[in-house]
Structure formats: C-alpha cells, structure tokens
Amino acid sequence: MTADNPTAPSPFSGADAAVGKSLRLLVRLYPRWALPAVLLLGVLSYCIEGLGISLFVPLIQALQQAPADGLQGGILGRILAPLAHMDADARLMAIGGFIFGTTIVKNLITYGNALLHAFLNSRITHKLRTSIVRQLLSLSHAYIDGKQSGQLMNTLATETWRTADALSAFMSLLISISAVGVFSVLLLVISWRLTLIVAVSTAVISLVTRFATAGVKRLGQEAVEANKGLATRMWELFGGMKVIRAFGREAYERERFEVASRQVRDTFFRLxxxxxxxxxxxxxLSVLVLLGIILHAVMADRSSLPLLIAFSMILFRLQPQARYIGSAWVALSAAAGSVRDVMWLLDTADKSYIRSGRTTIRRLERAISFENVSFRYPGSDARALHGVSLEIEAGRTTALVGPSGAGKTTLVNLICRFYDADAGEIRVDDHRISDLDLDGWRGRIGIVSQDIYMFGATVAENIAYGSPEADRAAIEAAARLADADAFIQRLPAGYDTRIGDGGISLSGGQRQRLALARAIIRDPEILILDEATNALDSLSEHLIRDALDHFGRDRTVVVIAHRLSTIERADRIVVLDHGQIAEEGDLETLVAKAGLFHRMYRLQHSPSLSVR
Structure with missing residues (x-):
C-alpha cells in the first residue's frame, strides 16, 4: 500500500479517510447493536438535559414574578403551557422539582452510556490484536517474508493502541454530533435568528481550526513510520546482541537507537x-461570538432575558461538544496512518494465503513426488528451485545434500506447505498436496529445522509443544531418545525448569536435542531433519543417529546435512546444486562418480586435498 503524497496535504482528507476506515472497523469489530445503542442513549440523555435547561425559562420568570403570559407563544410556550395556570409558588416548586428530576435521569443515562462505552472500548484493543494475530497466523510465509518483523510488531503492539483510541474518538465524535443536533434544535426553538448566527460562526471557527491544524495528517503518518523505525531498531538490538558485542559495535547501535528514538520524540512533540x-x-473565538450575541440581544430587548439565559445555557453546553468535534477530527487525522496500517494488515484482498484442501489420507503409501517443480522466494530474482522432479519414497530415508543455497531447505518447505510451488506439481501418492487437509497433513510431519526456537516455558512444555496431550512419561521417553534426558536432569528444576525466550539460556546442542525430542514425541509418519545434529559433538551425534535409525524404521525420513557422516546410512542421496538435481543414488554409486558429491566426499574425508 503506498503512502499518501505528503507534499500537498489537504486539511480534510486525512480525517475524512480515517472516519471512513474507523466506521468500517466499527462495523467489523463491534456487535451490531453497539453503535445504535450508544447513539440512542446519547441522544436521549441530551434531550433530557435540553428539557431541563429549557425549564430555567419559567423558573427565572417565576423568580422575577413575571406574568404567566410570558410563557405563551411559540413552540417553547406550548410545551410549557401547563405551568402557566399555576400560582407563582407552586410553579416555582414544580419547575425546581422537574429540573432536579431531569438532572438525575440525564446523569443516570449518561453514566449507563459511559459504562457501555467503556465496556466496548475495553474489548476493542483485545479484538484488534487477536484479529491481527489470527490474520498473521493464516498468511503465507511468502507474504510475511516480504515484511520486516519490526514493522509487524509495531503494528501489533503500537498502532493497535492508536487505532483503538481513534475508534473511541470516533464513537465519542458520533455522540458529540448527536448532542450538537439536539441542542441545535432547542436553540432553533428559542430563536432561529440567533441560532443562524451561531451556526455561521461555528462553521467559520471550524474552518479556521482545521486549517490551523492542517499538518496533522502528515505528522500522523510520520509518527507511524517513526514508530516502525524504532521497533525495527529494538528488534535488531535484542536479536543481534551477541553479534553487536562480539564486534564491539555497542556505541554504533546505541547511536542508531538514539537517532530512531529522537525521531519518535520530535515527531510526537510536533504532533x-x-x-x-x-x-x-x-x-x-467561541467566547467572542457568545459575548457578541449576549450584548446585542440584551441591548435590543431586556424583556427577553429569561429566553436569552436559556439560549446561553444551551449554547454553553453545546460549545464543548462542538469543540470536541474539532478535537476529534484532529485526533482522527493524526491517527489516520495507524488506522490505515491496521486496516491494511486486516484486509484480505491483497494477501496470499496457504489454502487448506479437504482430502484426508490414511497414510503415505508410495511417495511424495515433485514433478517439474519451480519456486522463487518473494523479492528474489533467482529461482530457489528450477524444474525439479524427484520422488521421496515412503518408509525410506532420503538425504538431501549440496552447497549452501542449493535448494535443500526449500524442498522441505514445500513438503510442509509453508509455501506453494510457482510451477509444477507436488503429489502425495495420487493426491495433489494442495488438495490435502492442511492440518491433517502437517500433523503427520515431525520437523527439526535449522532455526530452532524455544518458547518461554518449561522444558516439558517445549518438548510437548506439538503434542499438548502427551503425559510426563512420553515427554521423558522422547527426551531420552534425543539424548536430552541427562542434561535436563541436571537443570535446577529438571523438566519443570523454565527456559528463556528463544531458549537463550541453553547451548546450541541442548536446544537441538530438545527440538529433536519435540519432533519425536509426535510419533510422526514423516520425519524431517534439517541440519538437526550440526551443533552436536561427534559422540552425541553418533548416539542420536543410532537412536534415530531405530526410531525411523518404517518411517519416511528426509535428512538435510552438510556433514556427510550424517547421511551415510541413507537409502538414497539426492545432490542439489543451484536449485536443480545434479545427481542422485546411494552412497557407493555417488562416491564412484566423478561428480559434485564425489568432490564433497573427498573434501570432508581428505581435508588437505584441493578440490576442483
């Protein structure tokens, strides 16, 4: 989505767009009854307040001991006609009682409306965030890969708050507009001439105010971009802490963060x-107009003082609402960028999704087949895979080897349907992989990827993450098979030890063992090991390889490894190079060829040899 051109901002377009998008979000996130209920209660409370204020006319007349005839004439006179037949004391008491009663009723309704408003607002941020997370979890990896993590985090953590505030301001704006409508009708009843003057003055004041704050929309968008920049700096700071310290770049990163923080500070200050x-x-300007009206009216006709007082009281109550409309309009202009970001993320029209099929299979019978498959990652000019045709046979171990960037992990990503192929077809037995039920298919797969992530939870919870129904015995059995039980028992609380976000309190080898246990406990039909033992010492790797050989018997296993000792027992080895299959076969056949695998094999088994 492209940003609006900041060079020629309109004082109206930002709020106008934000109002439209806020209304769309309200319709999408609020219950259908919410908006009418809030508006109805608002209108009702202001009608009752207006009635109470109108009763000050006969009250003042009673205090002045004016004749009852003063209540007659016009719509207001007809509404108050029953009081004209009372004597002065009774009329005074009745009017006072009515004013007090309308005040109580009005405030009860106002309090109820405030509770309803608070009830809705307290849930709007929660619903916004959960809607965004639901959207992120359903988007394809291809789409997410094209976005910066810091920007997505900023939208989720910061812009949702600003959008929720904008929605609250929009709801209050509607209530204030209804209040202005009710009070304007009362002003018309009292004096249409004075009301016309007020209306023209208010329009002029609003125009002056909006032109005076014309840069708010541009600054609001700058604030969104500044927040994104700061979020990105924070994301990189925490994620790259070891690299920063290892290369002595603390001062450089501190300066980068201070620059981003200053930009946020200065932008929000100007805003x-x-x-x-x-x-x-x-x-x-409002006080100036009010004083002018009062002085003109009093000098023209002192006998209209009670009506003028009532007019002034209603106008006094109308002004804060009119002023809030101006403030809300400015707030909506400032939040236009945030609302746009949230709406953009929630919009499904321009997003790519991995769609689930409906077909379920009992088990993999024959093979996973790649038929002339090509794939390019978003934003990349080069193809990661080009015309790959391959069969991964059921119940056998297939090893994928090749230089970095050859396309090994891409093949695994396509098997798991993290991405869909750009061309060609992937079949599971006789079914297209896209026709399979997504959850059912992924439920058959256990994967240990290169990038191992541990959640901020206990060791046991991390192992059972993909199998939450697993009991402690199953968790410990999986840990023993992954050669993790021994180090887990040495932890302060054993399997109940909490590990830090991302597993940063564990070594690389320990995290790798836990990831293996997490895959094993699912008892998967298809086991994928993407450099699953590269952080282990030779002895640990040998023990785990023996255990996996036993565990993988009669399972479909896909192994990716640079260390060729890991794949020596594979039934079949597929050598990839530049996104294409260079050669394939068993170990003896490939070693005997003078091909890429032969050169890789010689390099690892005879490091002193030069490889050509």
Missing part, C-alpha cells in the same frame, strides 16, 4: 503541539 492548538483557538 501534540499542533493538536493542542484546537482547544485555545476554538474557545477564544
């Missing part, structure tokens, strides 16, 4: 400074 202009500009 707040511009937004703060709304209230003083609006209030100064």
């Amino acid at each position: 707040d400074m511009l937004s703060a202009m709304t209230h003083p500009v609006h209030e100064v």
Whole structure:
C-alpha cells in the first residue's frame, strides 16, 4: 500500500479517510447493536438535559414574578403551557422539582452510556490484536517474508493502541454530533435568528481550526513510520546482541537507537503541539461570538432575558461538544496512518494465503513426488528451485545434500506447505498436496529445522509443544531418545525448569536435542531433519543417529546435512546444486562418480586435498 503524497496535504482528507476506515472497523469489530445503542442513549440523555435547561425559562420568570403570559407563544410556550395556570409558588416548586428530576435521569443515562462505552472500548484493543494475530497466523510465509518483523510488531503492539483510541474518538465524535443536533434544535426553538448566527460562526471557527491544524495528517503518518523505525531498531538490538558485542559495535547501535528514538520524540512533540492548538483557538473565538450575541440581544430587548439565559445555557453546553468535534477530527487525522496500517494488515484482498484442501489420507503409501517443480522466494530474482522432479519414497530415508543455497531447505518447505510451488506439481501418492487437509497433513510431519526456537516455558512444555496431550512419561521417553534426558536432569528444576525466550539460556546442542525430542514425541509418519545434529559433538551425534535409525524404521525420513557422516546410512542421496538435481543414488554409486558429491566426499574425508 503506498503512502499518501505528503507534499500537498489537504486539511480534510486525512480525517475524512480515517472516519471512513474507523466506521468500517466499527462495523467489523463491534456487535451490531453497539453503535445504535450508544447513539440512542446519547441522544436521549441530551434531550433530557435540553428539557431541563429549557425549564430555567419559567423558573427565572417565576423568580422575577413575571406574568404567566410570558410563557405563551411559540413552540417553547406550548410545551410549557401547563405551568402557566399555576400560582407563582407552586410553579416555582414544580419547575425546581422537574429540573432536579431531569438532572438525575440525564446523569443516570449518561453514566449507563459511559459504562457501555467503556465496556466496548475495553474489548476493542483485545479484538484488534487477536484479529491481527489470527490474520498473521493464516498468511503465507511468502507474504510475511516480504515484511520486516519490526514493522509487524509495531503494528501489533503500537498502532493497535492508536487505532483503538481513534475508534473511541470516533464513537465519542458520533455522540458529540448527536448532542450538537439536539441542542441545535432547542436553540432553533428559542430563536432561529440567533441560532443562524451561531451556526455561521461555528462553521467559520471550524474552518479556521482545521486549517490551523492542517499538518496533522502528515505528522500522523510520520509518527507511524517513526514508530516502525524504532521497533525495527529494538528488534535488531535484542536479536543481534551477541553479534553487536562480539564486534564491539555497542556505541554504533546505541547511536542508531538514539537517532530512531529522537525521531519518535520530535515527531510526537510536533504532533501534540499542533493538536493542542484546537482547544485555545476554538474557545477564544467561541467566547467572542457568545459575548457578541449576549450584548446585542440584551441591548435590543431586556424583556427577553429569561429566553436569552436559556439560549446561553444551551449554547454553553453545546460549545464543548462542538469543540470536541474539532478535537476529534484532529485526533482522527493524526491517527489516520495507524488506522490505515491496521486496516491494511486486516484486509484480505491483497494477501496470499496457504489454502487448506479437504482430502484426508490414511497414510503415505508410495511417495511424495515433485514433478517439474519451480519456486522463487518473494523479492528474489533467482529461482530457489528450477524444474525439479524427484520422488521421496515412503518408509525410506532420503538425504538431501549440496552447497549452501542449493535448494535443500526449500524442498522441505514445500513438503510442509509453508509455501506453494510457482510451477509444477507436488503429489502425495495420487493426491495433489494442495488438495490435502492442511492440518491433517502437517500433523503427520515431525520437523527439526535449522532455526530452532524455544518458547518461554518449561522444558516439558517445549518438548510437548506439538503434542499438548502427551503425559510426563512420553515427554521423558522422547527426551531420552534425543539424548536430552541427562542434561535436563541436571537443570535446577529438571523438566519443570523454565527456559528463556528463544531458549537463550541453553547451548546450541541442548536446544537441538530438545527440538529433536519435540519432533519425536509426535510419533510422526514423516520425519524431517534439517541440519538437526550440526551443533552436536561427534559422540552425541553418533548416539542420536543410532537412536534415530531405530526410531525411523518404517518411517519416511528426509535428512538435510552438510556433514556427510550424517547421511551415510541413507537409502538414497539426492545432490542439489543451484536449485536443480545434479545427481542422485546411494552412497557407493555417488562416491564412484566423478561428480559434485564425489568432490564433497573427498573434501570432508581428505581435508588437505584441493578440490576442483
């Protein structure tokens, strides 16, 4: 989604767009009854308040001991006509009681509306975030790979707050508009001439205010971009801490972070400074208009003082609502970038998804077949796979080897349907892989990837992550098979020891063992090991390889390894180079050939030889 052109901002377009998008989000996230209920209660409370204020006319007349005839004439006179037949004391008591009663009823309704508003607002951020997480979990890896993690985190953690505030401001804006509508009708009842003057003045004040704050939309978008930059710096700072320290770049990273933080600080200061202009500009001009109306009316006709007081009281109550409309409009302009970011992320029109099929299979009977498959990662010019045709036979071990970037992990990603092929077809027995039920297919796979992630939970919870129904005996059995039980028992609380976010309190070999146990406990039909033992010492690797040979019997196993000792027992070895199959066969056949595998084999078994 492209940003709006900041060179020629309109004072109206930012809020107008934010209002439209806020309304779409309200319809999407709020219950259908919520908006009508809030508006109805708002209108009702202001109607009752207006009635209470109108009753000050006869109250003042009663205090002045004005004749009852003063209540007659016009719509307001007809509404209050029953009071004209009372004597002065009774009329005074009745009016006072009505004013007090309307005040109580109005505030009860206002309190109820505030509770309803708070109830809805307390859930809107939660629903926004859960909607975004649901969207992220359903998007394809291809789409997420094209976005910076810091930007997505900023949208989830920061822009949802600002969007929720914008939605709250929008709801309050609608209530304020309803209040202005109710009070405007009452002002028209009292004096349409004075109301016309007020309306024209208010329109002029609003135009002045909006032009005075015309840069808010641009600053709001700058604030979103500054937040994204800061989030990216934080993400890289925590993720790359060891690299930063190893290369002595603390001062450099500190300066980068301070620059990003200053940009956020300065942008929000300018935004707040511009937004703060709304209230003083609006209030100064409003007071000037009100004083002019009062002085003109009093000098023209002193006998209309009670109606003028009522008019002034209603106008006094209307002004904060009108002022809030201006402030809310500025707030919506400032939040336009945040609302746009959230709407963009929630929008499904321009996103790619991995769609689940409906076919379920009892088990893999024959093979996973690649038929002339090609694939290119998003944003890459080169193909990761080009015209690959391959069969991974059921119940056998297939090893994938080749130089870095040859396409080995890409093949595994396509088997797991993290991505869909750009061309060609992948079949599971007689079924296209895209026709299979996604959860059912992935449920048959146990995978240990190169990038091992451990959650901030106990050791037992991390092992059982993919099998939450597993009991302690199954967890410990999987750990023993992965040669992890011994080091786990030495931890402070054994299997109940909590490990840090990302497993940073564990060594690489320990994390690899836990990842193996996490795959094993699922009892998978298909086991994928992507450099699953590269962080282990030779003895540990040998023990685990023996255990996996036993565990993998009668299972379909796919092994990716640079260390050729890992794949010596494979039934079949497929050598990849530049996204294509260079050669394939068993170990003896490939060693006997003078091909790429032969050169790799000689290099690892005779390091002193030069390889050509």
